[in-house]
Amino acid sequence: MKNKFLSILLLFITMSATAQVNLTWEDLANIEYTEKYFEAYDSNFLYPDFSNKMTNLEGKEVSLTGYFLDVDPNGELLILSKNPLASCFFCGNGGPETAVEIQFESKPDFETDDVVLITGKLKLNKDDVEHFNYILTDCEGFIPK
Template structure:
């Protein structure tokens, strides 16, 4: 247990030195939506308008903590959520800003609802309705509890 704590502390200190930005769910909630019609789907979807602060972070390395959700049986869609699975975005608790699509360099052995800290490159998505508004690429992470 002591070794895990020291390892986590080392990672936090070393990643802080690299200059990534620590995001909170409150930061990600600074987003407005309008409805926009997508002809390919013959339907309206929520179209995001990201805050200036978030737009300035596009392409930069950020860290966010949350609940790990591996919701796809094929392991192709992994999410970092503000809430655990039983009360996540898909269950009607919160909007799209409460979930981030995460794409790992190498998929870790986390389990659903593990509390984790994920670091990756922030990508903002407005137009591809088959992906989340927030996407982290080239991710790495570790379990917090």
């Protein structure tokens, strides 16, 4: 009986350790910023201080639903946004926590403003001002039904 219990416990722990985490935009909004000077740009930028929850998820597989935005004419910058293009972060509706950079092996067939579910590995970015604070790498995505 004891061995059976330990086997079930081990199975549960293994499944929990590998399960992806479903994030919400509220999870991403739990962040604080301070201004930091970046000499290369001779300008101040918002420097993120990520929540403990997000720090603990770095490098893990997560999923998030939002609006797909392709804002780069070359299709090299793909974004998952809390809001559609007409009211996104770049238009003054929200802060940097309302947009996530998403990186795919190859560009998906999504259209701008499609509502999509994206799964990828979470990367937290504090120092590279040419990328978003939140980045999902090795992404896969689909349009939920």
